[in-house]
Amino acid sequence: MTTTALSAAPAVHLDAVVKRFGTVTAVDGMDLRIRPGEVVALLGPNGAGKTTTIDMLLGLAEPTTGQVRVYGHAPHEAVAKGLVSAVMQTGGLLKDYTVEETVRLIAVLFRKPRSAVGEALERAGIADIAGRLVGKCSGGQQQRLRFAMALLPDPKLLILDEPTTGMDVGGRHDFWTAIRQDARDGRTVVFATHYLEEADAYADRVVFVRRGRVVADGTASEVKALAAGRTVRATLPGAQPADLSRIEGVESAEVRGDSVYLHGRDTDAIARHLLTRTPARDLEITSRNLEEAFLTLTADEK
Amino acid sequence: MIPLELRRLMRNKRTVIFTLIMPAAFFLLFGSSSDYRTERIGDGGNVAGYVLVSMAVYGAMLAATSGGAMVSLERAAGWSRQLRLTPLKPASYIGIKIVLAMIVGAVSVIVAMTTGALTGAELPLHAWIGCALLAWVCSLVFAAFGLFMGYLLPSENVMQILGPVLAVLSFAGGLFVPVDQLGSTFATIAQFTPVYGVGEIARYPLVQDGNLWVASANVIIWTAVFAGGAAWRFRRDTARV
Numbered sequence: 001m002t003t004t005a006l007s008a009a010p011a012v013h014l015d016a017v018v019k020r021f022g023t024v025t026a027v028d029g030m031d032l033r034i035r036p037g038e039v040v041a042l043l044g045p046n047g048a049g050k051t052t053t054i055d056m057l058l059g060l061a062e063p064t065t066g067q068v069r070v071y072g073h074a075p076h077e078a079v080a081k082g083l084v085s086a087v088m089q090t091g092g093l094l095k096d097y098t099v100e101e102t103v104r105l106i107a108v109l110f111r112k113p114r115s116a117v118g119e120a121l122e123r124a125g126i127a128d129i130a131g132r133l134v135g136k137c138s139g140g141q142q143q144r145l146r147f148a149m150a151l152l153p154d155p156k157l158l159i160l161d162e163p164t165t166g167m168d169v170g171g172r173h174d175f176w177t178a179i180r181q182d183a184r185d186g187r188t189v190v191f192a193t194h195y196l197e198e199a200d201a202y203a204d205r206v207v208f209v210r211r212g213r214v215v216a217d218g219t220a221s222e223v224k225a226l227a228a229g230r231t232v233r234a235t236l237p238g239a240q241p242a243d244l245s246r247i248e249g250v251e252s253a254e255v256r257g258d259s260v261y262l263h264g265r266d267t268d269a270i271a272r273h274l275l276t277r278t279p280a281r282d283l284e285i286t287s288r289n290l291e292e293a294f295l296t297l298t299a300d301e302k
Numbered sequence: 303m304i305p306l307e308l309r310r311l312m313r314n315k316r317t318v319i320f321t322l323i324m325p326a327a328f329f330l331l332f333g334s335s336s337d338y339r340t341e342r343i344g345d346g347g348n349v350a351g352y353v354l355v356s357m358a359v360y361g362a363m364l365a366a367t368s369g370g371a372m373v374s375l376e377r378a379a380g381w382s383r384q385l386r387l388t389p390l391k392p393a394s395y396i397g398i399k400i401v402l403a404m405i406v407g408a409v410s411v412i413v414a415m416t417t418g419a420l421t422g423a424e425l426p427l428h429a430w431i432g433c434a435l436l437a438w439v440c441s442l443v444f445a446a447f448g449l450f451m452g453y454l455l456p457s458e459n460v461m462q463i464l465g466p467v468l469a470v471l472s473f474a475g476g477l478f479v480p481v482d483q484l485g486s487t488f489a490t491i492a493q494f495t496p497v498y499g500v501g502e503i504a505r506y507p508l509v510q511d512g513n514l515w516v517a518s519a520n521v522i523i524w525t526a527v528f529a530g531g532a533a534w535r536f537r538r539d540t541a542r543v
Contacts, residue, residue: 079389080389092380092384094379094381095379096313097310105306108303
């Protein structure tokens with residue numbers, strides 16, 4: 001790490017953040033640092049605390065304990081300075097305004113020149129519908145309008161809360177094309193999603209959140225590695241993990257009671273070994289896809 | 303921001319009809335008969351003029367209330383939350399809503415007064431100016447009322463509730479029918495309702511009669527009640543969202 005990177009404030013710094021609503025703990029001791037320029041996916045099931053975390057990053061909610069810093073500032077200061085802006089999931093638009101008027105109003109509030117309005121509309125790909133009433137725009141168009149509004153202050157950090165919920169495939173593609181084009185210029189992007197393919201395709205780093213905590217954190221390729229391979233389950237009483245790990249092709253082994261779980265790429269070879277050299281029975285082979293990795297990491301214990 | 307907000311308001315046909323056209327139309331329906339035009343009142347006015355002032359008050363009231371009540375719709379739409387992601391301070395937002403309410407209120411008073419002047423209402427010059435100004439300024443109490451209700455009621459169509467409420471309050475406060483025509487018990491009760499003070503004060507330049515102290519106390523107390531209520535809900539709102 002270079003000295004400049006050390007001295008620069010992180011784009012996002014959550015330090016032991018807890019947020020309680022009455023008896024409900026939405027965020028339960030979250031630690032997270034995001035470096036400038038990263039594109040990070042917050043991945044987790046509904047109720048994992050993603051939206052609460054985003055609200056705290058934007059100063060819309062105060063943490064019960066712990067500290068939130070955005071580029072070294074308190075969130076509400078960062079918002080007022082235009083360092084951070086957000087594309088919210090729903091709402092936040094008035095249907096009696098036209099697309100252009102909505103963006104112009106935000107421009108007035110940030111004291112940006114009139115030219116910034118056209119530029120934001122252009123970048124969000126909605127310059128052609130500038131004169132349309134917001135109420136007459138499709139869901140995808142409204143989402144790109146929210147994106148244009150978020151672009152106006154030219155923020156260093158852009159936060160997207162489940163930005164493509166309710167969009168069709170085409171709308172989702174167009175939206176992400178616009179975001180990616182924009183992120184290429186070095187903007188830090190944090191997006192919450194429960195679409196795995198979105199996290200995989202668009203994030204440099206994936207942060208798994210469950211029950212208000214970070215349960216896994218890695219690059220997108222690490223996440224893919226997590227998802228590679230298959231699992232052989234078999235009934236094999238008295239098996240020792242150390243013996244199982246020595247079987248050719250086994251990358252990791254687990255023993256739960258009489259069941260053994262062997263993970264690896266060449267599951268055929270593992271199965272052949274179990275059936276010919278051990279008394280193992282009831283074999284099952286399942287693939288560990290991203291979905292499963294996601295579920296394992298994020299599902300609530302029953 | 304205000305020019306943009308005004309443009310949006312004028313796009314809403316319901317606002318235009320209820321706040322700008324209806325008070326003038328009410329005057330034409332109820333206040334401009336030939337009897338009212340010939341019967342004199344005060345020093346140089348006619349009954350049509352008296353009714354006109356009441357209608358101007360009613361229009362300013364409706365405009366101010368609906369201006370304040372805009373916060374209800376904007377909260378429901380998530381717009382106030384969106385604005386919190388800008389440098390706009392919540393207090394400035396409220397200030398802008400009040401200014402808007404008062405601009406629409408002024409337009410409403412001017413439309414009603416112009417309609418009246420063209421269709422037979424007569425007022426002495428000082429009353430034309432005085433009544434119009436007082437009707438407008440006193441409608442501030444209803445901007446506070448609209449804000450309070452806008453924060454209190456979650457409904458998207460809060461004016462569908464407040465419109466009838468204002469009509470009832472206008473009857474109760476002697477705006478549509480003079481209170482002394484309704485019996486003494488009613489007249490006593492009327493003094494405590496929020497429309498009473500505004501109507502009495504606005505008509506004073508014409509009739510030069512009635513108890514200004516009671517009317518002023520009425521306006522001041524109700525403004526304090528509504529503004530206090532709005533401030534209370536506003537604080538809760540900004541703490542939570």
